[in-house]
Amino acid sequence: MLLEKGQKIKTIDGETIEVDQYLAGGGQGDVYRVSFRGEQKALKWYTCKFRDEKGFYDNLKSNMDSGSPAREFLWPLAVTEKCLGSFGYVMDLIPAGYYKVDEYALAKVKFSSFKSAVEACIQINSAFRTLHLAGYAYQDINGGNFIVDPVKGNVLICDNDNVAPDGVSTGIVGTPGYMAPEVFSGRNLPNKRSDQFSMAVMFFMLLCANHPLEGRRWQRITCMTDADEMRLYGTDPLFIYDPEDCSNEPVVEIHKNVLKRWGFLPQYMKDIFIKAFSRQSLENPSRRVSEIDWLQALCRFRSDIVRCKNPNCSNEIFINGAATTKCDCCGTPYPVANRVRLPLYEIPVVSGARIYRCQLGTCNLKDALNPVAAIVSKGDALGIKNKSGLIWAALTPSGKSKRVEPEEVIPIKPGITFKIEDYNLEII
Amino acid sequence: MPNMETTEPGARKVLPIIYVLDTSGSMEGNPIGALNQAMNETIPILREVESENASAEIKIGALAFSSGVRWISNGLEYIDDFIWNDVKAGGLTELGAALNELNSKMSRSEIFQSDTGFKLPVLLFMSDGVPTDDWEAALDAANIQNKWFLNSTKIAIALGQKADRSVLTKVVDNNPEAVILVNNLETLKTLIKVMSATASKIGSVSKVNTGTSMATQIVENTRKQMGGDTGDAGVQNPAPPVPTPAATGKSQSGWDDDDWN
Ligand SMILES: Nc1ncnc2c1ncn2[C@@H]1O[C@H](COP(=O)(O)OP(=O)(O)OP(=O)(O)O)[C@@H](O)[C@H]1O
Ligand SMILES: [Zn+2]
Numbered sequence: 001m002l003l004e005k006g007q008k009i010k011t012i013d014g015e016t017i018e019v020d021q022y023l024a025g026g027g028q029g030d031v032y033r034v035s036f037r038g039e040q041k042a043l044k045w046y047t048c049k050f051r052d053e054k055g056f057y058d059n060l061k062s063n064m065d066s067g068s069p070a071r072e073f074l075w076p077l078a079v080t081e082k083c084l085g086s087f088g089y090v091m092d093l094i095p096a097g098y099y100k101v102d103e104y105a106l107a108k109v110k111f112s113s114f115k116s117a118v119e120a121c122i123q124i125n126s127a128f129r130t131l132h133l134a135g136y137a138y139q140d141i142n143g144g145n146f147i148v149d150p151v152k153g154n155v156l157i158c159d160n161d162n163v164a165p166d167g168v169s170t171g172i173v174g175t176p177g178y179m180a181p182e183v184f185s186g187r188n189l190p191n192k193r194s195d196q197f198s199m200a201v202m203f204f205m206l207l208c209a210n211h212p213l214e215g216r217r218w219q220r221i222t223c224m225t226d227a228d229e230m231r232l233y234g235t236d237p238l239f240i241y242d243p244e245d246c247s248n249e250p251v252v253e254i255h256k257n258v259l260k261r262w263g264f265l266p267q268y269m270k271d272i273f274i275k276a277f278s279r280q281s282l283e284n285p286s287r288r289v290s291e292i293d294w295l296q297a298l299c300r301f302r303s304d305i306v307r308c309k310n311p312n313c314s315n316e317i318f319i320n321g322a323a324t325t326k327c328d329c330c331g332t333p334y335p336v337a338n339r340v341r342l343p344l345y346e347i348p349v350v351s352g353a354r355i356y357r358c359q360l361g362t363c364n365l366k367d368a369l370n371p372v373a374a375i376v377s378k379g380d381a382l383g384i385k386n387k388s389g390l391i392w393a394a395l396t397p398s399g400k401s402k403r404v405e406p407e408e409v410i411p412i413k414p415g416i417t418f419k420i421e422d423y424n425l426e427i428i
Numbered sequence: 429m430p431n432m433e434t435t436e437p438g439a440r441k442v443l444p445i446i447y448v449l450d451t452s453g454s455m456e457g458n459p460i461g462a463l464n465q466a467m468n469e470t471i472p473i474l475r476e477v478e479s480e481n482a483s484a485e486i487k488i489g490a491l492a493f494s495s496g497v498r499w500i501s502n503g504l505e506y507i508d509d510f511i512w513n514d515v516k517a518g519g520l521t522e523l524g525a526a527l528n529e530l531n532s533k534m535s536r537s538e539i540f541q542s543d544t545g546f547k548l549p550v551l552l553f554m555s556d557g558v559p560t561d562d563w564e565a566a567l568d569a570a571n572i573q574n575k576w577f578l579n580s581t582k583i584a585i586a587l588g589q590k591a592d593r594s595v596l597t598k599v600v601d602n603n604p605e606a607v608i609l610v611n612n613l614e615t616l617k618t619l620i621k622v623m624s625a626t627a628s629k630i631g632s633v634s635k636v637n638t639g640t641s642m643a644t645q646i647v648e649n650t651r652k653q654m655g656g657d658t659g660d661a662g663v664q665n666p667a668p669p670v671p672t673p674a675a676t677g678k679s680q681s682g683w684d685d686d687d688w689n
Binding site for chain 1: 430432436438441479481483536540549629635649
């Protein structure tokens with residue numbers, strides 16, 4: 001039943017929600033713009049009777065009570081009482097300028113830069129890290145529930161009514177294409193490990209714009225029967241870039257995006273995808289790539305993406321091996337004179353780059369995305385600014401020790417070493 | 429790195445939805461009017477679903493049967509190209525002719541041509557009467573000879589009390605749950621729209637953990653949505669199950685599928 005403008009509905013705490021306007025309909029319910037606590041919000045109102053099943057309403061209430069795990073989630077702010085044969089919940093409105101991941105997959109919307117696609121992955125990843133650490137599993141990661149702004153890569157995650165404590169089933173098993181093999185084949189119900197798989201699919205879709213398991217094997221299926229789907233996504237999945245088995249490789253005429261992009265990805269990004277979709281990881285949920293591993297790779301990737309200095313080109317370049325890299329579009333070299341050696345890898349010294357806490361080594365969740373240092377420029381000279389809030393101990397090339405206060409800048413000179421927490425970094 | 433502007437739509441399988449519609453004499457007047465209106469209103473709904481469906485590209489076919497058959501669509505058409513030309517009612521109820529036509533046209537050399545391949549076709553039958561030809565022989569032939577037909581997801585609408593539900597049940601793989609009986613034309617219109625939208629999304633939206641067939645899921649979801657809007661009055665529960673097993677021998681095809689005709 002449709003709600004009407006001006007209609008008032010009570011939350012379980014007795015607050016009033018006033019219906020303003022119908023916005024959209026979905027599989028399970030309609031979404032309205034409403035006013036609530038003096039602000040415009042969205043009301044999801046279930047139209048589908050099965051939503052009244054065991055525990056769904058209670059789970060929704062308990063999600064609301066625990067509060068949103070991270071700002072990316074359009075979390076239930078208030079749940080309505082049961083009335084008019086149904087119920088619903090209030091959440092923030094999706095702001096203008098956000099689009100579903102599915103719309104990117106259909107190329108109806110395109111990122112304004114590769115860097116913003118990487119940013120979107122970072123945000124999705126950190127949202128899930130928080131969600132999982134809070135003991136929840138999302139259970140239904142799909143391209144309709146994730147909405148992304150194409151310019152900045154900011155992410156919002158809706159449909160949080162299926163979020164439940166890890167291991168608790170809400171009846172939803174997921175969306176084909178994003179379901180982990182053990183869930184697709186019915187061996188397991190969704191949990192945080194299957195979320196990790198679905199998240200890797202989404203990263204691949206965002207960065208490579210094709211599906212990681214749909215290559216030649218997929219293309220050669222004239223008509224996809226249930227048995228075919230079971231093999232492709234459930235019992236015998238194979239990554240399109242599996243290094244040992246090329247039988248599911250991308251097909252030139254069809255998988256154009258990934259064929260264009262894969263070759264440009266830095267080796268560590270290829271490696272993490274290969275690991276995330278390796279046979280071991282596909283078969284064994286405990287071998288999934290963890291959120292922290294993704295975060296490290298993605299943050300590194302973000303600092304390797306620069307814009308060509310040729311003003312007529314301004315193509316995005318992926319810096320290769322933290323060294324000077326030629327623009328693949330116009331050939332202009334992007335100069336990288338120096339690098340910073342982090343505990344695990346080197347990053348190019350390019351203006352605007354940041355080093356995040358998770359790039360140093362193991363860390364607390366809440367600190368993972370804190371910038372600890374930023375590359376700044378003054379004229380032609382580059383330096384490293386202390387953004388960590390801590391004092392660094394630095395050594396000059398000739399062995400003199402220096403204190404680097406927060407917000408102070410170290411000039412880029414090969415041979416300078418400095419210490420952040422217990423990690424040694426060196427300019428080379 | 430290639431410019432993001434050059435991103436192309438990801439590869440999708442084609443999801444064929446084929447309407448097989450009774451336009452016999454008994455449909456004359458209001459029923460055919462309701463059908464035409466429903467189909468006209470279904471197209472924009474399917475366009476919208478299509479524009480958001482990242483896993484399947486919807487193609488539409490429409491086959492009318494009365495005394496003989498007539499394609500309303502040009503084989504399978506992209507939903508953006510498809511225009512519904514109103515059909516007139518008149519003639520016999522040659523369901524067998526429609527099944528024979530499907531048997532001969534559901535083939536890689538006929539309507540099923542694509543670089544990316546297909547999802548299982550959805551066949552949506554609608555009839556208000558009793559077939560006047562040898563539909564049974566045609567059905568058996570299609571099930572034996574045509575893998576596409578055999579494996580299709582089949583659902584049916586029985587319009588009015590005169591519709592032969594047992595015939596439709598047999599056509600839809602002996603699955604009584606895949607037949608919906610409708611007694612009034614308003615409900616028919618809503619039903620065609622809701623059922624089409626549901627069928628076009630099947631396989632691309634969140635799944636609930638059930639072991640039921642696609643056809644049953646489409647019908648169940650359709651009922652749920654209809655329940656909200658129009659009340660259950662016009663849409664009755666299925667006839668008591670006929671104790672025959674659903675079509676057996678459904679495909680276990682391999683990666684190459686050279687055996688699809
Ligand atoms: N917070 C919101 N603000 C504005 N619009 C929203 C909001 N949440 C959802 N919508 C709109 O409502 C539509 C349906 O919402 P939602 O996806 O939650 O429904 P659903 O019943 O789960 O549908 P489906 O199962 O088809 O995904 C969405 O496509 C979106 O356009
Ligand atoms: Zn260039």
